[in-house]
Each structure stands twice: as C-alpha cells, then as structure tokens.
Amino acid sequence: MKHLLSLALLAACSTLPVAAQSASDSLGLSCATEVFSLPHRPFMHKIVASSPEVQLSVKGLPKGLRWNAQRRLIEGTAPAAGSYSYSLIVSSGKEQRTIPAQLTVSKSLGLARPFMGWISWNVVEGNISASIVRQVADAMTTQGLSAAGYRYLIIDDLWHAPQRAADGATQPDPKKFPEGMKPVVDYVHGRGLKFGIYSDAAERTCAGAYGSLGYEQQDARTYAQWGVDLLKYDYCFAPKDAATAEERYRTMGTALREAGGILLYMCEWGARKPWLWGARTGASAWRATYDTRDCWVGKPGGIGVTQSIEDMKGLWPYSGVNRFNDADMMCVGIHGTGKSSNDLCATGPGMTQDEYTTQFALWCMWSSPLLLSFDLTKPIRPEDKHLITNADLIALDQDELGQQAELVLEDQGIIYFMKDLANGDVAISATNLKDSEQTAHFDFTRFSALQPKVRYRVRDCVEQRSLPAVQGQLSQTIRPHATLVYRLSRLARR
The missing domain is CATH 2.60.40.10 (Immunoglobulins)
Known part of the structure; x- marks a missing residue:
C-alpha cells in the first residue's frame, strides 16, 4: 500500500524499547510513585x-x-x-x-481494569471502512466476545480523509465512511460496545495521514461529538526525547478530559519509558513495547513473543490500577494471515496453539490490555475462541488489584511469574522458552506471596480444571513454548 511506511522510515520514528533501568542513585526507587485506586x-x-x-x-x-x-x-x-x-x-x-x-x-478513574477489545490494523490496515466496523461489531456480539469482556472496537490508522476540512476539522475518508463517522459510532454503541479511534502526536500519522499536532482541542471536540470513547495516540514523526513526548501527550490528555473524558491510550512503544511519566499526561495505559508480530521470535526490529517477554518482565513495579503497561495487540488467531503482523519474523509468520496460548496467558498475567487483531469478518476457529474466552485467564487480567505479574526467576530456559490477586489468591506461571519439553518446578520459598507451610487449592487456569491441593511445591512437565498458569487459594486450617 502506497501510504504505508517503509521499514527504514518506521525505524526513523523511534528506537526500540528497553526494560526499565535502575536509577544510578543508590537511595532511589525503581517503581511507581503515582498510584490509583477505586x-x-x-x-x-x-x-x-x-x-x-x-x-x-x-x-x-x-x-x-x-x-x-x-x-x-x-x-x-x-x-x-x-x-x-x-x-x-x-x-x-x-x-x-x-x-x-x-x-x-476516585470512582471515575479512566481504567480501573485493563480494557479488552479488537483493533483493526494487523489484518485490515488501510482498508478500514464503515462496512467492516459494522461486521466486526456484529461479530463481537454474536460470537460471544462482548459477553467475555471484549467491549472496545478500535479503528487504527488511515480512516482519515485526504485532508482536513476548510475549518481545520478532522473528517473521515468519504469513500470508506460515506455517511460520516457518527452513524458508525452509534452503530457500535447500539451493540453495547465502545468505540476507539486513532491519531498521532505529530503532523502526520505512522502511515502518512494527517496527525493532531496543533489541533488537539479541535480534534478532541470532534471525537466527543462523534461519541468516541478512546483515542489511541501514536508517536511517529515526533521528537525522540521524553520531555517533548510527555508535553504532547499531556496536551492531548487535557483536551480529551475537557471534551468529556475520552480515554487516552498512549502508543509511543516504550522507547521513552512511559511507565515513568505516562500517568502525568492523563493516560491510563501506555504501550511498553514496539509492534508485536505474529511469531515466536522476531527479527531485529520486530517483536515476537520472546521479545515481548524480555521487554515486559522488568516493568511490574510500574503497573497498577489506572496505569497499565500494554504489551500491544495480540496476534492470537491470525495464523499467518495478517498483513503488517507478518513481517520481521524469524519464525513463522504464524504460531502454534501453544505459542498463542503463551501470548494470551502472559498478557493476562501482566494485566495488559487485551486487544484482539485477527479477522473478525470470518468465523472464529473453535480452538481460538476457546482460548480468548477462557474465563480463568481473563479473570487474572481483570483482577481489580491491577498488579502486573512479578518476575520471580529464570531457570533452565523456564521463566516464572507471580501475580497477587485482590481476594488473596496468588497466580503463578511458568513459560518454557526452550524447543524441548521441560519440567517446571514451583518452589514456594521463591515466591514471596506464598507460604511453604500452607496448603493451597490449585486451579489450572489454562486447562480450566481443579487439581489436588499442594504444599510447599508444585511440579509439572511443560511442552516447548507452552505456559502453565495456576491460581492458588489458601485452604482454611481445620
């Protein structure tokens, strides 16, 4: 597509994200100091x-x-x-x-829990239209996704007209949205869903449409008139320093709040460590990684599941209610049929079901927003629907404590996480990064939220079944690239 950026041009927009670095000051902190709660x-x-x-x-x-x-x-x-x-x-x-x-x-936080929904870019790209939005809205309701918690329908880049209106107002492409945007938003709302839209904190978007720099208040008012609920705000063609990014995001955050409280979803890819300053802009979630690809391992410049793990594993001290680190839209269900999701893959494109399960399970453990991106104009494969509507895993993502799973250890090619839950339960996970079967060993002395002398009820969240109670440890074989997730509930003493 002629409007899409080349890889070289995209690379010029930013640098790849890195994990949070400890402060050089030995008496400093490496965690959030601005936090939220209901x-x-x-x-x-x-x-x-x-x-x-x-x-x-x-x-x-x-x-x-x-x-x-x-x-x-x-x-x-x-x-x-x-x-x-x-x-x-x-x-x-x-x-x-x-x-x-x-x-x-506050009772009116932007995001008490991570948002869940569908976003258009990976399979639709610039072919977004009113017809596709309506088809997706229908599919989300009739195929059980909205009932499972997926309530945001977000259109990404290239919905725009070739230029702004004479008065500077933003407007949709008349060929793609011949009735305008408001009837489309109304249709989405009529299905019990929320509507998200896309822009960029620069003069143009990543794919070359016009951005919102200098038009923040006007665009926010227009979005409010259309009934928009969320703005995904990108950062292509913008200065690389964090101070400018914070200023530009705060300007839009203020405009959205004044226009009626549209949710600001920051998308600067983690390059300027938004977990350190994002809450000050009015945003409730921010991208913490570069764009994910439909693969287990990405090439340099691409983010496969293994790179997502590397980038997300150290960010848990910076997450919480209304300040969620986003690991980007998931590729679950694409199976190599996407567009931009297919490039920069060292494996694939496309993943095994174990690899897709790992992606979904870890996004839930991390309290990341859950954004589907496969083609919803076609029937959902049964195995994909079973995964993305897994109530046990979704409950971890939507837990009201809002904690991103804490990295516990990496051992013999297995990475272990631990997630505190609001009712006192603890979720633990093990991901096998190797290409061969391994044995995951959960030693409760290594998990600070668990007590080795206490007996726990065990729920296998991936298989959605209850297991015998355990004390002190838990071991299980794990297939290559698969993930185990257990929810442990303390048993009352007799």
Whole structure:
C-alpha cells in the first residue's frame, strides 16, 4: 500500500524499547510513585529500591493501608475518594532519603481494569471502512466476545480523509465512511460496545495521514461529538526525547478530559519509558513495547513473543490500577494471515496453539490490555475462541488489584511469574522458552506471596480444571513454548 511506511522510515520514528533501568542513585526507587485506586477497594503498591541492599519504610499512610516490611509493599483497603500523600523512606547506614508518593482514589478513574477489545490494523490496515466496523461489531456480539469482556472496537490508522476540512476539522475518508463517522459510532454503541479511534502526536500519522499536532482541542471536540470513547495516540514523526513526548501527550490528555473524558491510550512503544511519566499526561495505559508480530521470535526490529517477554518482565513495579503497561495487540488467531503482523519474523509468520496460548496467558498475567487483531469478518476457529474466552485467564487480567505479574526467576530456559490477586489468591506461571519439553518446578520459598507451610487449592487456569491441593511445591512437565498458569487459594486450617 502506497501510504504505508517503509521499514527504514518506521525505524526513523523511534528506537526500540528497553526494560526499565535502575536509577544510578543508590537511595532511589525503581517503581511507581503515582498510584490509583477505586474507593474502599483492595489496594497494593509494591516498592522497589534501586539498590536491593537499602532499608525501606513508609510514613503517613492513610487509614486502611499498612506497610508489609517483609514483602516491601503497601496493602489494605483504599480510603474514601480523595488525594493522599505518604512518604517512602530509603536508608543506608546514616544516609536517608524521603520520596513522596501520591495516591489518587476516585470512582471515575479512566481504567480501573485493563480494557479488552479488537483493533483493526494487523489484518485490515488501510482498508478500514464503515462496512467492516459494522461486521466486526456484529461479530463481537454474536460470537460471544462482548459477553467475555471484549467491549472496545478500535479503528487504527488511515480512516482519515485526504485532508482536513476548510475549518481545520478532522473528517473521515468519504469513500470508506460515506455517511460520516457518527452513524458508525452509534452503530457500535447500539451493540453495547465502545468505540476507539486513532491519531498521532505529530503532523502526520505512522502511515502518512494527517496527525493532531496543533489541533488537539479541535480534534478532541470532534471525537466527543462523534461519541468516541478512546483515542489511541501514536508517536511517529515526533521528537525522540521524553520531555517533548510527555508535553504532547499531556496536551492531548487535557483536551480529551475537557471534551468529556475520552480515554487516552498512549502508543509511543516504550522507547521513552512511559511507565515513568505516562500517568502525568492523563493516560491510563501506555504501550511498553514496539509492534508485536505474529511469531515466536522476531527479527531485529520486530517483536515476537520472546521479545515481548524480555521487554515486559522488568516493568511490574510500574503497573497498577489506572496505569497499565500494554504489551500491544495480540496476534492470537491470525495464523499467518495478517498483513503488517507478518513481517520481521524469524519464525513463522504464524504460531502454534501453544505459542498463542503463551501470548494470551502472559498478557493476562501482566494485566495488559487485551486487544484482539485477527479477522473478525470470518468465523472464529473453535480452538481460538476457546482460548480468548477462557474465563480463568481473563479473570487474572481483570483482577481489580491491577498488579502486573512479578518476575520471580529464570531457570533452565523456564521463566516464572507471580501475580497477587485482590481476594488473596496468588497466580503463578511458568513459560518454557526452550524447543524441548521441560519440567517446571514451583518452589514456594521463591515466591514471596506464598507460604511453604500452607496448603493451597490449585486451579489450572489454562486447562480450566481443579487439581489436588499442594504444599510447599508444585511440579509439572511443560511442552516447548507452552505456559502453565495456576491460581492458588489458601485452604482454611481445620
């Protein structure tokens, strides 16, 4: 397609993301200090020091919250709506530093839980149209996706007219949307869904349409008139520094809030570490990786599942309610039939069902937004529908504590994560990165949320079945590139 960027041009837009780096200051923190909660709901704030040898303590916690010194986290029940401050104290010997933390408690957070839905780019690209939107909206409702929680229908790049209207207003391509955008949005809303749209924080979008730089307020008002619920805001053709990115995203975030509270979904690919500053822009979720491809391993410049794991594994201290790290749209169900999702693949394109299951399971463990991107104008394969509507896995993603799964260890080609859940349960996972079958061994002494002397009820979230209770450890063989996910519930003492 003539409007699509070449690889070289796309590479010029940004650099690949890297995992969060520890501060050089030994008395600093490597975690979020601006956090959110709904009123009177379970809350957790994990505190990670830049140097693990230092001492941590907390002062000034609001009523209902307590400091768990053993696990280095704040937990409890959030207070009433309001803005609260407390102090995080980092000390080593005679040196001490006090770092302020801000807790916003509100009934009207942008995202109390990660959003779920479908986005057009991977299989549709520039062929998006009113007809496709209506077909997808129908499919989401009739094929059980909306009932499973997928409620956002998002159109990506190239929905735009060749140029803005004479008064500067944004407008849809009249050939693709002959009745305009509002009737299409109304149709989506009529199916009980929410509608998302796309723009860029520069003069043009990644695929060459006009962007929103300098038109933020006008575009936000137009989106509000159409009834748009979410804006995916990209960052192609924009300056590379983080300060400019924060300023441009804050400008749009303010405009969207003033226009009626449209959700800001930042898409700058993690290149400028948005987990450090994204919450200040008014965004509730931000991309933490470059574009995912439909493959287990991507070539340089591409992101397969293995690269997603590498980029996401260190970001758990920066996630939480209303501040979600997004691992990008999933390729589950594409099976090599996509467009842009097919390039830069070292394996594939297309993945095995175990590999797709790993992608979906880890996105759920990470509390990432769950965005499907396969062709919904065609029937869903039974095995794909079974996966993407897995209620046990979705419950982990949508857990109200909002915790991204914590990296526990990497051993013998297996990577282990642990996720705290609102009701006190703990989800643990193991992903086999090797090409041969392995044995995953969960030693509960390595998982800080588990107690080795306690018996736990076990739920296999992938297979959706209950297993015998365990104590102290759990072992299971695991196929190549597959993932095990167990939800552990503490058994009451007799």
